[in-house]
Every structure is written in structure tokens, then in C-alpha cells.
Amino acid sequence: MKYVIPVIVVAVIVVAAIKKVKPYDAFCDGVKKAFPxxxxxxxxxxxxxxxxxxxxxxxxxxxxxxxxxxxxxxxxxxxxxxxxxxxxxxxxxxxxxxxxxxxxxxxxxxxxxxxxxxxxxxxxxxxxxxxxxxxxxxxxxxxxxxxxxxxxxxxxxxxxxxxxxxx
Amino acid sequence: MNLIFGIILGVSAVVMTFTSPETLLPAMTGGAEKAVKLSFTLIVIYSVWLGIFNLLERSGVTEKISKLISPIVRLLFGSVSEKAEKYLTLNVTANVLGLGSVATPMGIKAAETLDEEGNEYAKAMLFTIAATSLQIMPTTVISLRAALSSAAPYDIVAPTILSTLVSTVSGILLTKIFVKK
Structure with a gap:
């Protein structure tokens, strides 16, 4: 079970790179929703x-x-x-x-x-x-x-x- | 909820007036303190997961996952809007994987969307599935038993999975029977 999270994170980064998503901007935009x-x-x-x-x-x-x-x-x-x-x-x-x-x-x-x-x-x-x-x-x-x-x-x-x- | 809150707090306060009036305020602030601590924990967890989730969404992965398990979602929740389905799918997926912290923000979003659409049945189903726990690996319990020198800390895993299945399945069935679509 301890491998689930690292595998997910690696997969997310790899897919984002393939799809040419800006990872920094996308992550920040997501974090913005946490406080509200x-x-x-x-x-x-x-x-x-x-x-x-x-x-x-x-x-x-x-x-x-x-x-x-x-x-x-x-x-x-x-x-x-x-x-x-x-x-x-x-x-x-x-x-x-x-x-x-x-x-x-x-x-x-x-x-x-x-x-x-x-x-x-x-x-x-x-x-x-x-x-x-x-x-x-x-x-x-x-x-x-x-x-x-x-x-x-x-x-x-x-x-x-x-x-x-x-x- | 207003009824439950009124009765429990009211009766408790009456009892404490007679038994230990000086402990009422510390009890209330103690509860509030727990809530504040919990909120900070939630901010930490949600920041990380909503960040990752946004990456997934921009990459178009969430859409693909939705399509993959949408038959199951439709079977459980009936017909729901596309927006609600997206959140429901992620909530159920995260719950099954034992990622409660990911499931919660998606669950809140799903409930909010369903509420706006007036879909009480899907809302009840969403809550029942979350509240009957789908956890596959009871890690806390295993570590606690190991710390207390259990001979076989893992021997509760199989009965736990079976019990949690029993609770979720009976919850789904009860919702199907008692909540109107």
C-alpha cells in the first residue's frame, strides 16, 4: 500500500508533461481552493x-x-x-x-x-x-x-x- | 440536525448544571479547539490534494477516469449531471483506494452540486457510501495492535474488509429501499 501515493504523484507529473500542462500554474490554482x-x-x-x-x-x-x-x-x-x-x-x-x-x-x-x-x-x-x-x-x-x-x-x-x- | 443539536446540547447542559457546572465552558472550548486543530490539518491535506487534482484535471485524466467507471456510478446514483458525475467518480475512486483525505473535498463538491440540482437521492447515496467506510487497509488499527505486542496484528484485516463490505452493501440497499428517487 505504501507505493500507492508515490506512483500516483509520478504518474500525474508524467501525464501533465505529455499533455503539455504547466505543472506549477496548475498546482497553484488547485491550492487556491483549499482555504476557501x-x-x-x-x-x-x-x-x-x-x-x-x-x-x-x-x-x-x-x-x-x-x-x-x-x-x-x-x-x-x-x-x-x-x-x-x-x-x-x-x-x-x-x-x-x-x-x-x-x-x-x-x-x-x-x-x-x-x-x-x-x-x-x-x-x-x-x-x-x-x-x-x-x-x-x-x-x-x-x-x-x-x-x-x-x-x-x-x-x-x-x-x-x-x-x-x-x- | 437542528433537532439533534438542540436536544443533545440542551440535555447535556441541564445535566452539567447539576453535576459539574464549572466544566461546561471548558468542554465547549475544548470541542472548538479540536475543530480548529482539525481545520488546520484539513487545510494542509486539501492544499496538497487539490493541487494534484488540478494537475489531473488540466491533463484531462479525470475525464477519462469518469468515463471508465461511469457505469458503476450510474448504477449507484441514478442519472446525474455531468458535473456531479465527475466529482462522484473521484470520490468513490478515492474512497475505495483508502485515500479518505482525497475523497472528502471531492465529496463536498459532489454534495454541493447535487444539492443545487435538488437530487436528494444521489446525495443520500453519496453520504451513505462515505459514512459506511470502504477502507481496505486499517493501518491505524494494525499499528496499534503491533505496538501492544499482538502475536498477529494483521489477522484482523480479513474480518475488517468483510465487515466494511457488509456495512456498505447494507447501506446501499437501505438507501435504495427508503430514499425516493
């Missing part, structure tokens, strides 16, 4: 991250985890995993911290450790992706897509817990 793009999405990223942080620090996220634990148990998801499953949609760095805790506590090669690794690796920070992708949209009707993505993530979590038991 980030400034455009900044308010939305900030608002979502403030919400996530307050939700976590208030202890409310822990409370919700407590309520959901019987539901998750019914689907075969171990209790230790609930924190990770609930934090992941909100925070990438937060869930990485939770994953690290689980790996240290249960061991990297334990069942819980492997499950946690698979769940972390196969899911996305749904709310963060939503905040970023839809940041420039006028119609912000993304309740349904978010619910669908969370449902799909839940299905794959149930699957991951199951497959880690076999493999």
Missing part, C-alpha cells in the same frame, strides 16, 4: 465537535451506553464493546482512545480486543462525515441518510462480532 473550502466548512465542524465534547463530558453518553447495553447484548455484542460502538459515530479520536483502552485491558489478541479492532476499522464517524459532506448544502435534510448509515454500521457490527468468533 475549509473556511466554508469550519463553522459546521466546530459546532458538531462542541456538541460531541459536551455530550461526552456531561456523562450523558455513559448514561445512554447503560440504557443500550441490554439491547446490544440481545444482538450478541459484548458489553465491553458498547462504549466503542456508541462513540465511533461521533468522534474518531475519541473512539481511538476507547479502542486503545480495550486493547490494553483485554489484550490485543483477545476476543474483545479483536472485535474492537474490527469494529473500529470497518466503521466511520457518521456524524462527522455528515457535518463535513453536507456543510455547503442549503437543504440540510440528512436525518434519513444518517439513520440509514447508523443502521448499516450496526448490521456490520453484529456481523463483525459474529465473524471474530469463527475466524
Amino acid at each position: 473550502l475549509v473556511i466554508k466548512i469550519f463553522p459546521y465542524i466546530l459546532t458538531v465537535l462542541v456538541m460531541c465534547e459536551v455530550f461526552e463530558k456531561s456523562g450523558l453518553s455513559k448514561l445512554v451506553i447503560g440504557w443500550l447495553s441490554p439491547v446490544f447484548g440481545a444482538f450478541g455484542i459484548p458489553e465491553e464493546m458498547i462504549g466503542l460502538v456508541l462513540v465511533k459515530p461521533f468522534s474518531g479520536s475519541g473512539s481511538l482512545a476507547v479502542l486503545n483502552d480495550l486493547l490494553v485491558k483485554h489484550g490485543a489478541d483477545s476476543y474483545v480486543g479483536r472485535c474492537a479492532a474490527v469494529v473500529y476499522g470497518s466503521s466511520e464517524t457518521v456524524f462527522y462525515v455528515g457535518a463535513v459532506y453536507f456543510s455547503t448544502c442549503k437543504k440540510r435534510s440528512f436525518a434519513l441518510p444518517v439513520i440509514i448509515s447508523l443502521a448499516a454500521t450496526f448490521i456490520s457490527t453484529v456481523f463483525a462480532v459474529f465473524i471474530c468468533r469463527i475466524i
